[in-house]
Amino acid sequence: MTETRLSRIIGIDLGTTNSLVAYVDEATGLPRVIADREGRMLLPSVVAFTPEGILVGEAARRQLVRRPQSTVYSVKRFMGRDYEDVKDELRYFPFAIRPADGIVKLDVGGRQVTPPEVSAVVLKALKERAEAHFKEPMEKAVVTVPAYFNDSQRQATRDAGRIAGLDVVRIVNEPTAASLAYGLHRLSEGVIAVYDLGGGTFDISILRVKDGIFEVLATNGNTHLGGDDFDRVIMLWLLEDIQCRHHAEIVRSGLDLARDGEAMQELRLAAEAAKIRLSTEERTRLTIPFADFTYHQDITRADVERLIEPLVARTLEPCRRALADAGLRREQIDQVVLVGGSTRVPLVRRRVEELFGRTAHSHLNPDEVVALGAAVQAQILAGGITDMLLLDVTPLSLGIETLGGIVSILIPRNTTIPTSAREMFTTSVDGQTVVDLHVVQGERELAKDCRSLARFELRGIDPMPAGLPKIEVTFLIDANGILQVAAKELRTGKAASIEVKPTYGLSETDVERMVEESFQYAEADVNARLLIEARNEADTVLTHVRRALGQGSHLLAEEERRGITSALEELEQARAAQDRDLIRDKTTALNHATEHLAELMMDAALKGALGSKRAAEIMESQ
């Protein structure tokens, strides 16, 4: 067999809070995370829609407090979700979220965007990071999702990839990706439990690792439970405390803290910072400046543990269910591995260790291990690794709605994928040419209690008496955990003419339009970023010069002062316009014009310092 060099595939961890991109280094055979130019591994999953353009990552994170209404974070919580699924938590988000035909849309910066479009901005930034590293275009990626993501959430993730110009060749479950990274390092054999608590999602997966095969036995979880929720309970507690202790100032200033997007964002970030510090320290002091007062509070680890205890407890029941589904007792688990940033919280580790009755470990960095595993899976698909194979499962039972709204299960949860099921359908009315199918995912008996995946229409059935057509429908869940539905009419043998049409979600046309729009943004985005950077630099210089003029203009001759003032005005004018090169030039000019002033002021300051020293000596000698 001739070796054909397959194209390079990158591994991406698209997280609720942070995202990473990794690859397997050909020389060492080990996965590595790709850093940005500043050496940072984590890209904050934050996207800011500013009038000047779209910002992503650290630059967007800095906009969280300044532009709460148009800076999107934790968008993963909305991926593939219906308005009904998320409406209860919307009040905690400062940006507007609206229902839109089976999905949600965000109103940000005068624009309406879907969650996949926001995620696409993050994916594109990672794609560019990889391209800068390899100095070649990157078109294929393995992207990880929570194991407990349903079909819609997986599809939304794949759509995000397409919008970003990436072919998502595989969706991999986060805990199983982590197990691949551990497996590559030969750190795990036997039966392992992977406890993965991230920013917004929780998964537990139980695997048997043997001879390079990673067989998932059972998985469970909660796609709406993570570090974000920890931050939220801490934030609400702080809010209550502030409203109580600074009641007078708040009443006087007429401030409505709970409705103030900037203040709430400030509080949320403070809560997050406190949580992180208290993972290593026993107590910490919070200082949050508001317009009319400054809030100080000492928080202990015990305070935070009391607040988050019920949330941590909610991760334990899925663990027990996964054990039961795997047909195992906890003594049969050989290793417990901790994945995800939230497992750094000591209480989480303690509860997990109590539940499984053994020490849990995280030898590989819990922030990076999922991305590393994604890179391993990418390398398997690229043909670079042939001795490892992941056999994953579908997390939720798949069924169809039958008479009376009862669910008939076709594929039970924890079935190894790929997997397929066949079912026969017929018509109930003479001459009927369309049959509706309602596919649901979940463990409840009634369709209305499960997640509605899609309503399909089987079209193009030949008119026949009721009950005569025999339509065989095949439901196939592929290795991505994504459903494919195919139908054929057996009586007439018209295989191809039965059209399977999903009735909501992002349509193919939607995705194509978004792909096109995304490429239009691309260039605008780079320009916008450069413009913003130029303006920020101009602002810094303007502030300094104004302050210097205020303090030291008496040191200058009239002519020189006029020169500086006019350079300053020119920069102000340039800043208001869109030409970033002009802003740069005028910034340089103003800098140059004030060099002499800076020297004069430095001299004056030094003399001033000597003067005050003398004053001190005089005072001492007295």
Added chain:
Amino acid sequence: MNHFEVFGLERRLGIDAEALQRRFYELSRRHHPDFHAGATPGEQAEALEASARLNAAYRTLRDPIARIDYLVRLEEGRETNEGATDKPKAPPALLAEMFEIQEALAEAKSGGLDEPARRTLAEERGRLLARQGEEEARLTGPLSAAWDTATPAGRPAILAAFKQALATRAYLRTVIEDLGQALGDGDEIVAHHRH
């Protein structure tokens, strides 16, 4: 290709679990789509189908009861996929025996479950669980062994015995589950009181 053929096995019920797992891993390495990512779309579709077939076969054959259930359907020529099975009919003798339990259950469901009734139901549930265990042991033990050594002429009788035992087990499971639900709800209330 039926599930036994996927693994190159005869229609026998005595299957060594470890050997089956080894074979499953081997065949997975051969068929899994991950190892055909660079192949033509046609080959990829074949790999996907072969892999799905393998997974279904393994899921059925690794479970001794599901294995018997499948064999019965296969022998009767009504090999359908999972989820499409008819509900088995419980044996009439068992139905009569369960009549009292069902009545108590109905009462429990309509709200009235005092402590003595709860104890009776819990005992009943324990007894039924033991009985289900016996039924399973008979299925996977002597009956399965009988099938593997039977002559073609002796098979119909064993198949009939399988069907009877499977129907009994399915019925027992339903009643046990209902009892568990009725008792389980009560357990939660007790736990709340304790706190």
